[in-house]
Amino acid sequence: MAIVEKAAYTGNEAMAEAMRQINPDVVAAYPITPATESVQLFSNFVADGQVNTEFVTVESEHSAMSACSGASAAGARVMTGTSSQGLILMAEMLYIAAGLRCPIILAEVNRALSAPINIHCDHSDTMAVRDAGWIQIFSENAQEAYDNLIQAVRIAEHPEVLLPAMVTTDGFIISHGMEAVELLTDEEVKSFIGQYRATRPLLDVDHPITVGGLDFTDFYFEHRRQIAQAVENARRVIPEIGQEFGRRFGRFYGFIDPYKLDDAELVMVALGSTAGTARATVDGLRTEGIKAGLLKIRVFRPFPAAEIAEALGRAKAVAVMDRSDGLAGCGGPLFAEVRSALYGGKNTPPVVDYIYGLGGRDINVNDLRRVFIDLARLAAGEPVGQLVTYLGVRE
Amino acid sequence: MANLKQLAAKPEPFSSGHRACAGCGAPIVARMVLLAAENPVVCGCATGCLEVTSSLFPYTSWRTPFIHSAFENAAATISGVEAAYRSLKRQGKLPVDKEIKFIAFGGDGGTYDIGFQSLSGAMERGHNMLYVCYDNEAYMNTNIQRSSATPKGAHTTTSPAGRVIPGKQQFRKDLTAIMAAHNIPYAAQASISHWNDLVTKVQKALAVNGPSFINVLQPCRLGWDFPPEETVEIAREAVDCCFWPLYEVVDGEWRLTYKPREKKSVIDWMKKQGRFKHLFRPGNEAILAEIQANVDREWEKLLKKCGETAEK
Numbered sequence: 001m002a003i004v005e006k007a008a009y010t011g012n013e014a015m016a017e018a019m020r021q022i023n024p025d026v027v028a029a030y031p032i033t034p035a036t037e038s039v040q041l042f043s044n045f046v047a048d049g050q051v052n053t054e055f056v057t058v059e060s061e062h063s064a065m066s067a068c069s070g071a072s073a074a075g076a077r078v079m080t081g082t083s084s085q086g087l088i089l090m091a092e093m094l095y096i097a098a099g100l101r102c103p104i105i106l107a108e109v110n111r112a113l114s115a116p117i118n119i120h121c122d123h124s125d126t127m128a129v130r131d132a133g134w135i136q137i138f139s140e141n142a143q144e145a146y147d148n149l150i151q152a153v154r155i156a157e158h159p160e161v162l163l164p165a166m167v168t169t170d171g172f173i174i175s176h177g178m179e180a181v182e183l184l185t186d187e188e189v190k191s192f193i194g195q196y197r198a199t200r201p202l203l204d205v206d207h208p209i210t211v212g213g214l215d216f217t218d219f220y221f222e223h224r225r226q227i228a229q230a231v232e233n234a235r236r237v238i239p240e241i242g243q244e245f246g247r248r249f250g251r252f253y254g255f256i257d258p259y260k261l262d263d264a265e266l267v268m269v270a271l272g273s274t275a276g277t278a279r280a281t282v283d284g285l286r287t288e289g290i291k292a293g294l295l296k297i298r299v300f301r302p303f304p305a306a307e308i309a310e311a312l313g314r315a316k317a318v319a320v321m322d323r324s325d326g327l328a329g330c331g332g333p334l335f336a337e338v339r340s341a342l343y344g345g346k347n348t349p350p351v352v353d354y355i356y357g358l359g360g361r362d363i364n365v366n367d368l369r370r371v372f373i374d375l376a377r378l379a380a381g382e383p384v385g386q387l388v389t390y391l392g393v394r395e
Numbered sequence: 396m397a398n399l400k401q402l403a404a405k406p407e408p409f410s411s412g413h414r415a416c417a418g419c420g421a422p423i424v425a426r427m428v429l430l431a432a433e434n435p436v437v438c439g440c441a442t443g444c445l446e447v448t449s450s451l452f453p454y455t456s457w458r459t460p461f462i463h464s465a466f467e468n469a470a471a472t473i474s475g476v477e478a479a480y481r482s483l484k485r486q487g488k489l490p491v492d493k494e495i496k497f498i499a500f501g502g503d504g505g506t507y508d509i510g511f512q513s514l515s516g517a518m519e520r521g522h523n524m525l526y527v528c529y530d531n532e533a534y535m536n537t538n539i540q541r542s543s544a545t546p547k548g549a550h551t552t553t554s555p556a557g558r559v560i561p562g563k564q565q566f567r568k569d570l571t572a573i574m575a576a577h578n579i580p581y582a583a584q585a586s587i588s589h590w591n592d593l594v595t596k597v598q599k600a601l602a603v604n605g606p607s608f609i610n611v612l613q614p615c616r617l618g619w620d621f622p623p624e625e626t627v628e629i630a631r632e633a634v635d636c637c638f639w640p641l642y643e644v645v646d647g648e649w650r651l652t653y654k655p656r657e658k659k660s661v662i663d664w665m666k667k668q669g670r671f672k673h674l675f676r677p678g679n680e681a682i683l684a685e686i687q688a689n690v691d692r693e694w695e696k697l698l699k700k701c702g703e704t705a706e707k
Contacts, residue, residue: 025482028475054482056474059516063471066513069464070439070475076482078475096464202460203480205435205495210455212463219452 011174016041018149021189025076028056028067035083035109061086065093072102075201084111098133103156111171120360121171124324135165136301170273255304257296264293266375281368305341316379356391397594418623420613431597439473441505442466467509470517473499503544531615556673575644581607583643588631620669
């Protein structure tokens with residue numbers, strides 16, 4: 001475990017460094033705030049001959065994912081990066097990339113969706129494409145973003161998975177925040193990810209195949225079932241690769257990251273950078289003798305329902321923190337899935353939802369304390385009055 | 396110049412058994428373009444008639460590697476395949492002696508309209524690829540809706556000949572000229588009726604270093620409403636009346652590749668197609684005159700660009 005460098009990087013810089021070390025065959029990308037920086041940095045690597053990548057400067061995110069799909073089907077290792085409107089402009093192609101079983105890696109920076117237009121963090125963009133068939137990994141900080149991006153290559157390209165994967169950071173909070181990051185050496189990354197060998201590349205002109213054919217009622221269902229199976233296979237592969245990464249480099253990864261959950265009665269569930277704030281809040285409450293805990297979810301797709309049910313097995317009340325509002329009229333997407341994961345289990349504590357931080361609205365320890373105070377009342381037997389609370393908004 | 400005997404001796408690159416309508420011109424385009432190619436090719440195709448009729452799982456007509464991903468992105472998709480080729484070849488991950496060519500197909504919907512941005516971007520970026528539009532002048536795959544390639548006056552299901560409005564109100568977009576304006580090394584207009592002209596153009600297009608574009612007129616017997624055995628003849632008459640001139644733009648130089656001995660009447664050509672039949676009812680004479688005048692004007696403009704004169 002030779003760590004060559006521990007230096008200050010923004011999330012975008014850490015993502016760009018990971019991309020440089022992964023050295024993909026093709027990158028097709030279109031700039032968008034706050035993901036632009038990593039694309040710019042990567043352009044420098046290309047211009048300076050530090051990577052072997054063919055960089056396709058497309059005219060839109062839709063074309064970015066189209067070119068990525070073509071390049072991946074051709075047999076190349078392919079990456080891109082985007083955010084917000086860019087991600088949802090890609091949405092059609094995200095589904096197709098997964099359906100064509102293209103293991104493309106996407107560095108996604110979570111940002112609010114228009115309208116009103118807003119460039120700051122929330123998870124609306126990533127959640128909007130949660131059913132596209134992509135692996136989705138959330139990062140709490142720049143270090144995780146870097147580690148996740150490298151692992152994503154192995155996960156996506158695993159022969160029993162062959163699905164695209166997006167690794168997300170929170171816009172500005174992580175993408176532009178400077179942190180100490182431990183980089184691996186170029187050699188370590190190279191040996192961890194290995195060479196990509198496509199099984200049936202388009203460029204094998206001696207063995208022509210047709211990619212993207214038309215299925216009618218007689219085959220579509222079977223092909224979609226195969227994708228569902230690949231997602232199920234990823235459930236096994238993701239923790240295996242997280243463990244292997246840990247054994248080699250000292251940082252272990254799984255689906256979820258429990259914090260002080262062993263005896264926790266009041267549990268907060270969160271994704272991304274808010275986990276850090278939640279951990280500080282838990283520490284504060286613990287000094288006051290309150291049994292608070294945090295369940296950070298790292299992988300949103302495939303959704304680790306069993307792991308979550310197990311981790312929340314002793315909780316007396318649960319608050320789900322949703323940094324996006326699915327506008328379902330009954331809570332955010334994380335809430336719906338966490339609550340569903342608990343249904344039918346041994347422990348079914350009251351679960352409430354907090355929609356917070358939309359459009360980059362700051363969230364701090366005091367806000368999260370308020371959530372735990374609500375949970376304490378529920379744990380004491382008070383009935384759930386309001387299932388969904390908008391936290392930190394002027395009403 | 397292509398040699399028909401030599402072409403006929405080549406293995407068939409686009410298999411029969413596809414599900415195109417009887418009399419459809421689209422498979423003719425695919426066959427001729429693929430027969431013209433001398434190197435191995437990888438093809439892409441936009442969603443549309445050619446794609447749905449040729450790649451119905453578990454069958455395929457494509458004896459070349461083929462990719463379809465969506466409607467508006469054939470150019471972007473094949474540009475990604477070409478980028479992968481350049482990258483892998485440069486890195487020694489592909490044999491250096493094997494040269495592969497890249498061809499994207501799209502109908503006029505996938506090319507003039509929804510795929511226009513993707514096409515423009517790919518041409519500007521300079522990929523080594525040929526884009527072939529099989530232009531049947533409407534969205535035929537979804538049952539004949541108007542496109543920006545639909546000629547003025549034509550009845551389509553979204554520009555119907557009604558009591559008040561007599562078919563499509565606008566003239567068609569001149570896409571070939573727009574592609575030539577991208578200053579790509581090769582742009583051309585061709586027709587399924589002139590096989591040698593088409594095959595020669597494809598060979599020229601594949602020989603250039605950089606992007607090329609060919610717009611091929613492909614009559615649709617269903618949407619244009621004529622008997623299926625007349626497809627090639629209808630295409631020929633479109634060329635002879637100068638509605639669809641055959642020309643090429645090589646490094647910015649415009650050249651006519653076929654000049655009709657006698658310029659026929661566009662109105663006579665229109666008479667053979669059901670999509671224009673409402674224009675031959677009394678009261679629509681002015682529209683017919685306007686269409687003929689437009690063809691005359693465009694033809695004169697083209698002759699000037701090509702350094703030709705009308706009488707010769």
